Amino acid sequence: MIHQFLSSLDRRIPFRRAKAHCDVPCGIYDPIVAQIAALTVVRMVDLIKDLESRGGSDAAFQNSMARYIAVKEEHAEKVKHEIRVIWGDFIKPQHVEKHPETTEVVQKIMQLGSKSRQAVDRDVAVQLVEAVNQFAEIFWDAKGLTVKRAKAPYAPALELVYPNL
Amino acid sequence: MLRILKISGDSLQPELESGDFVIIGKIPGWLSRLKKGDLVAFNQPGLGLLVKQVAEVEAGGQAFVLLGTRPESVDSRTFGAVLRERLVGKVIYRIHR
Numbered sequence: 001m002i003h004q005f006l007s008s009l010d011r012r013i014p015f016r017r018a019k020a021h022c023d024v025p026c027g028i029y030d031p032i033v034a035q036i037a038a039l040t041v042v043r044m045v046d047l048i049k050d051l052e053s054r055g056g057s058d059a060a061f062q063n064s065m066a067r068y069i070a071v072k073e074e075h076a077e078k079v080k081h082e083i084r085v086i087w088g089d090f091i092k093p094q095h096v097e098k099h100p101e102t103t104e105v106v107q108k109i110m111q112l113g114s115k116s117r118q119a120v121d122r123d124v125a126v127q128l129v130e131a132v133n134q135f136a137e138i139f140w141d142a143k144g145l146t147v148k149r150a151k152a153p154y155a156p157a158l159e160l161v162y163p164n165l
Numbered sequence: 166m167l168r169i170l171k172i173s174g175d176s177l178q179p180e181l182e183s184g185d186f187v188i189i190g191k192i193p194g195w196l197s198r199l200k201k202g203d204l205v206a207f208n209q210p211g212l213g214l215l216v217k218q219v220a221e222v223e224a225g226g227q228a229f230v231l232l233g234t235r236p237e238s239v240d241s242r243t244f245g246a247v248l249r250e251r252l253v254g255k256v257i258y259r260i261h262r
Contacts (some may be wrong), residue, residue, distance in 0.1 A: 018170040018216045
C-alpha cells in the first residue's frame with residue numbers, strides 16, 4: 001500500500017532516481033581498437049600524400065581526397081574516444097601508482113589525436129601510434145599480462161603492442 | 166535529513182528491484198557507522214546518483230568499496246573505492262514493489 005501511495009505521488013512529483021545500474025558490456029576493454037584507429041590515421045596520411053603527389057583536381061581526385069580526410073578525422077577522434085573510455089572506466093588509482101606516467105601518456109594521446117586531425121603530418125600520426133602503444137603496455141600490465149611488439153600485417157606495417165595470451 | 170529515492174536498474178537484485186523506493190538518511194552518526202552489507206547512495210562522476218552495497222570499509226571509514234550484487238554491475242570494481250564525501254546517505258528503509 002505504501003508502494004502504491006509513493007508510486008502515485010511519483011507520477012505527480014517524480015522522486016529523484018538512484019541507479020542500481022548495470023552497464024553492458026562490462027569488463028570488455030581492449031586498446032587494440034585505438035591502436036588500429038591510430039594505424040588508420042597513418043594510412044590515410046600516406047594515401048593523402050600519394051594522391052597529392054599524383055596531382056589532379058577533377059571530381060575523382062576531390063572525391064578520394066575528401067574521403068581520405070574524412071576517414072582520418074573519424075579515426076583520430078576514435079583513438080581519443082577509446083582511450084578516454086578505458087582511462088575513465090578501467091584505469092584505477094593503483095594502476096596510476098604503479099605507472100605514474102599514465103596521465104601524461106593519455107594527455108599526449110589527446111594532443112596528438114587533435115594534431116593529427118589539424119595537419120597532414122606522418123610524423124605526428126606515427127607518434128600517435130607509439131603513444132597508444134605505451135598506453136597499451138600500461139593497460140596489459142594492469143591486467144597482469146606481459147606484452148610483445150610485432151609489425152601489423154597490413155599497411156602501414158608499424159609495430160603494435162600485443163598481449164601475450 | 167531524510168530523502169525518498171526511486172530505484173532504477175537491477176544490479177542490486179534481490180536486495181532492491183527497479184521500481185522500489187528507498188528512504189535514505191544522512192545523519193553524521195549513521196554514515197560513520199557504515200558496515201559491510203549496508204546500502205548507500207552516492208554520487209559517482211559521469212554516472213550520477215547510484216545505490217550500492219558496502220563490501221569493505223577502508224582508511225578508517227574515509228573510503229568504501231561499494232559493489233552491486235550482480236557480476237555485470239558497474240561499481241568499485243570499475244571506479245575504485247568511493248570517498249566518504251561523495252556519500253549522499255544510508256538506506257534506512259526499503260519499500261518494495
